[in-house]
Amino acid sequence: MKIISDTTLSKAQSVRRVLGIVAIAAMLALPVRGSLAMGLKENVVVSNNTITLGDIFYGLERDEDRVLGVSPRPGQDMVLNARTLLRIAIALDLPWRPTSSSEQVVIRRDATIIGQGAIEDYLKKAIYNEGFTGDFTVRIPPDYSQIVLPRDEPASLEVTRVALNRIKNTFEATVAAPSADNPIQKFQLSGTIHPLISVPVLKENIENGHVIGARDIEFIQVRESDFVNGTIVDEQSMIGMTPRRFILAGRPLRSGDMVAPKIVSRGDLVTVLLNQGPLSLTAKGKALENGAKGDVIRVVNVSSNVTIEALVTGVNEVRVDSR
Structure with a gap:
């Protein structure tokens, strides 16, 4: 009998394994x-x-x-x-x-998706129709941030019921999408109403010395709950003023952030207006102090060398009223 060594047997098994792998690969590619x-x-x-x-x-x-x-x-x-x-x-x-x-x-x-912004717009309209006046926004829980409908359905919804809590500024509503007659999605939710206040802010960064005009101002809306007492709400309080220091655009301002600009500087030549009864006279003077509009400063008459006190009325312009 012919005896097969362990080495030969091991080589044969290895060959069979390789052939098996090749066969499987060939079958997959077959x-x-x-x-x-x-x-x-x-x-x-x-x-x-x-x-x-x-x-x-x-x-x-x-x-x-x-x-x-x-x-x-x-x-x-x-x-x-x-x-x-x-x-x-x-x-x-x-x-x-x-x-x-x-x-x-x-x-x-594929689907028709109604996003959170659209849902909140529908709710806002329904709340407004319930008599909640003024500017406001609404916020709903993240679980209701979108409504998904079959592709062929319109991206619409109806608020079939809304109840307001005016003390807590909250609401409860029932929503049907795409409509109350075809409520593929219907659910109840609660949310929060945030009244808004319009606040004037600067359009661009402005530093001290720039006199603020109407063109420099725009309005943003701030939640009433975030409003800080003393914040400027009337843009007229800003016009003609200058920032006390560098101010960033878009930031609500307080009255302490504004100062009257110095429209007369010490050493400037100024026009002195003298009102004497029905007569108005003018003279040339030299400012001895800096002054903003409405300030009373000392001015020396360059002709007579007499020092007088005058009210700053405009850029390099002062007025003296006779008594």
Whole structure:
């Protein structure tokens, strides 16, 4: 009897393993008929209630409309991994095999989505119709930040009921989408009402010395709960003033942030207006002090060298009223 050594037996087993792997690989690659034209649709958007073979694969020679299962809910995703896709291919004798375990198809159900901003706009209108006046905004919980409807439905909703708590500035509402007559989505929610105050702010950063004009001002809305007492609400309080120090754009201001600009500087030549009864006379003077509009400063008459006190009325302009 011929004896086979352990070494020879081990080599034979190794060869068989290699041949087995090659055979499996060849078998996976075997169904090549039409495979060059067939492949996965990796990201798919469907609008129907069912998923078909044609939703997953392209280049099919048959059965494109074959139903495989139920599609995800509107707006949601479904992932078919490589194992599931291989089962489908084997069961339906398709000339396709996954090349790696990472292959997948993501199926998203098409939908009409009503976002948080639109929902809050509908609620705001309903609250306004209940008699809540003035500027305000509403805020709802994150769980109600969107409403998802089937693709063919309009992006609309109806607030069928709203109840206000004017003391706490809260509300409860019932919402139906896309309408009360077709309530595909219907739910109750509660939220908060935030009254708003219009506040003038600077459009751009401005430093001391710049005289603020109407063109420098815009309005923002601040929640009443965030409003700080003493904040300027009348833009006329800002016009003709200058920042006490550098001020950032868009920031609510307080009266202490503004000062009257110095429109007369010490050493400047000024026009002195002298009102004497029905007569008005003018003279040239020299400012001995800085002054803002409305300040009383000392001025020396350059002709007579007499020092007088005068009221600053404009840029390099002062007035003396005779008694």
